[in-house]
Structures are given as C-alpha cells and as structure tokens.
C-alpha cells in the first residue's frame with residue numbers, strides 16, 4: 001500500500017497453493033510492522049496443528065507467536081482495541097464469517113493481513129479466500145515451484161485418496177504442481193488400500 005492518511009484500515013490478502021511462501025510472507029509483513037513499533041495481533045485456526053500450537057511456522061521454519069482461535073468470531077473477542085495490525089493465517093480453515101470480520105476490523109481502522117489457500121485439492125475456489133480477495137484493497141498471489149517439472153506452480157496436489165475437502169497436511173500428503181502436472185482427480189487407491197476397504201466391507205456385512 002502506498003499513501004495512507006489518517007487511521008484508515010485496509011485488507012491485504014496473500015494467497016496461493018501450499019509451499020508458495022504465504023506464511024513466510026505473512027510473517028515478513030508482521031515482523032516489519034513490529035519493527036515499526038505497531039501493535040500486532042496474530043491469529044490462526046485450531047485445525048492446523050501441523051507444527052506448533054501457539055505459533056505460525058512456515059515450511060522454511062520461519063516462526064511468529066500466534067493466538068489460536070476455534071471460531072472466526074473469537075478474533076473479535078480476543079481483539080485488543082489498541083491493535084493496529086491483525087494477521088490471520090490458514091484462512092481457508094475459517095468460516096465465511098471471516099469476510100465480515102475482516103471488513104469490520106478494516107472499518108475500525110486496522111490493517112488486516114490474511115493468508116490462505118485460494119484453491120482446494122481439485123483446483124476449485126476455496127472459500128472464504130476468494131470472497132476476501134474481492135473485498136481486499138491488495139491481493140498478492142504467490143506461486144510455488146512444481147516438484148515434477150520446476151515450473152511455477154499454482155496447484156496444491158493431494159497425494160492421498162481421501163475425497164474430504166479438508167485433510168490437514170502431514171508431510172508427504174500434498175505437493176506443489178503446475179497446471180500441466182496437476183492431476184485433479186484423487187489418485188487410485190493402492191492395492192493395500194483396496195484390500196483394507198474390502199475387509200471393512202466384509203466385517204460390515
């Protein structure tokens with residue numbers, strides 16, 4: 001953002017696939033605000049417990065302390081009125097209320113920085129990030145590197161057979177892929193998985 005006068009708030013969205021550097025970029029922006037002695041509050045949803053509970057940790061091990069919220073409205077409950085900058089990571093795990101919460105914060109004069117996935121494992125828009133993009137003043141779309149061919153990657157490739165929208169990523173569950181290498185259909189189950197499913201069905205019958 002260039003010239004901002006008075007205590008006007010605004011919304012910045014940092015989106016892209018997994019491994020594109022969203023958390024790193026969020027941490028970088030929040031650190032700079034802290035260096036400028038601004039009051040910063042950082043939130044992340046409970047669902048993502050990949051690395052640490054009370055921190056945002058990037059894949060490159062950059063970290064910053066964060067408050068955990070189980071519902072979007074908790075952001076407002078936990079808000080210190082003196083806070084000038086609000087950072088939110090993993091927005092795709094928060095409900096659609098995040099759009100009105102972010103708007104409210106920006107209307108109160110706060111700089112809101114939201115990071116999250118813009119597409120899901122099938123390449124579809126992953127709410128609420130697309131809606132946040134439309135109400136934001138600034139949108140940064142980051143790309144990862146395709147692990148197959150080295151091209152810029154906009155997709156999060158799921159490597160397991162689950163068709164659930166949310167499968168929280170353990171190592172090896174997801175990788176970054178470009179549009180050419182992306183395989184939007186869930187991979188076929190392995191022989192072992194097929195046997196397990198067959199066994200389960202037998203015990204049910």
Ligand code: ADP
Nearest residue numbers: 018019020021022023024058059060144145176
């Ligand atoms: P995101 O929050 O978008 O998942 P992170 O900020 O946690 O991304 O991690 C970005 C870091 O991940 C990069 O700086 C790099 O060190 C590492 N990384 C691992 N795999 C890849 C990849 N395929 N493409 C780009 N960066 C990768």
Ligand code: ZN
Nearest residue numbers: 146149178181
């Ligand atoms: Zn590729």
